[in-house]
Amino acid sequence: MTSPVHHATREFSRVALVTCDLFPDLWEDDHPLRDDLRARGIEVDAVRWDDPAADWPSYDLAVIRTPWDYVPRHTEFMAWARRVPRLLNPADILEWNTDKRxxxxxxxxxxxVTPTGFVAPGATWTPPAEGEWVVKPTVSAGSQDTGRYQLPAQTALAEAHVARLTGAGRTAMIQPYLPxxxxxxxxxxxxxxxxxxxxxxxxxxxxxxxxxxxxxxxxxxxxxxxxxxxxxxxxxxxxxxxxxxxxxxxxxxxxxxxxxxxxxxxxxxxxxxxxxxxxLFLSSSPAATTRLADAIAARL
Missing domain, CATH: 3.30.470.20 (ATP-grasp fold, B domain)
Known part of the structure; x- marks a missing residue:
C-alpha cells in the first residue's frame, strides 16, 4: 500500500483513466479529456482494470471510462472495483448499475421506465402473443447478446435466446421494441x-x-x-x-x-x-470536456 508520505511529497497529481485491453490508449472520445487534464499538469495514464501490475493506490483518482470487456467477468470486475481506493464512479454504484435489474x-x-420483464435462471418464460420484443441479459454492455424479435413469427428464436441466457446462469430481460x-x-x-x-x-x-x-x-x-x-x-x-x-x-x-x-x-x-x-460524447461538446476536467481537478 502506498504510504501517505508518498502522496504528500509528490509534486503532481496522478489520474488513472480506466480502460481495457481493447482500447489500451483509451476510446478516442476520451482523448480530449486526457489531453485537457495533461494540459493542467496532471499525470494521466490509461490503465486496464485487470492489469496485474497496476498500482492503484499510487493514483489520486481512478476514473472509470471504458472497461467494456467486464461483462463475462462481472464478479471479478466488482471485486476489483471494491479494492480500488478513490474510484469514480464508486464501487457500490457500479454494482447497482451494471445489473439492469x-x-x-x-x-x-x-x-x-420502458416496461421490462425479467427471467431468472431456472424460471420459465411465457412469450407475448405478438409484437416486436427485445431480449438481452441484465448484465451487458454495448448491446452485447441482444436480439430483436417479431412475434409470433420468431417466437421460437426469442425463446431460444432466453433459454440460452438463463441456461448460462444469467438473468434475461424482455422489453417491447419502441418503434x-x-x-x-x-x-x-x-x-x-x-x-x-x-x-x-x-x-x-x-x-x-x-x-x-x-x-x-x-x-x-x-x-x-x-x-x-x-x-x-x-x-x-x-x-x-x-x-x-x-x-x-x-x-x-x-x-x-x-x-x-x-x-x-x-x-x-x-x-x-x-x-x-x-x-459521454465529449468530442461533440468541448465545453463538456472542460467541465469534466474541472470536476476531476476539484476532486484531486
Missing amino acids: YLGELARAGLP AVAELGETALIFLPDETGDLSYSHAIRKGPMLRGPGEGARDPGDEQIDPRTPTDAERRVADQVLTAVPGGTKRLLYARVDLIPGPDGEPLLVELELAEPS
Missing part, C-alpha cells in the same frame, strides 16, 4: 458536476438505432449514428426525476447519462441510466 427498482418507484427509435432515435442526456459539485445537465446527443433487425443482433459500439440534440422539456424532466432515485444521491458521482426513447404515447421512457462506463 435496477430498472425494475426504478419502475416500482413510479418512474417512467420511435427508428425515426426519432434515442436521446442521451449527459450530466456532469457543476460549480457546487452536484450533477447538472451538460449536453445531449441523438443515437440512431442500435439493433439491426429481428434476430440480427446489434451494431458494434461506435458504429451508430451520433448527432447533437437539444432535449425536450419533457425529456429534461424525466432525466431529472431519474437522477433523484440514484442510491446515495448524485453529489458523489462524476458523471451520469440518461437514455430515453418516446413511448407509444410520445412521452419519454427510460431505456437505461448509465452510471458505470458510458460514452
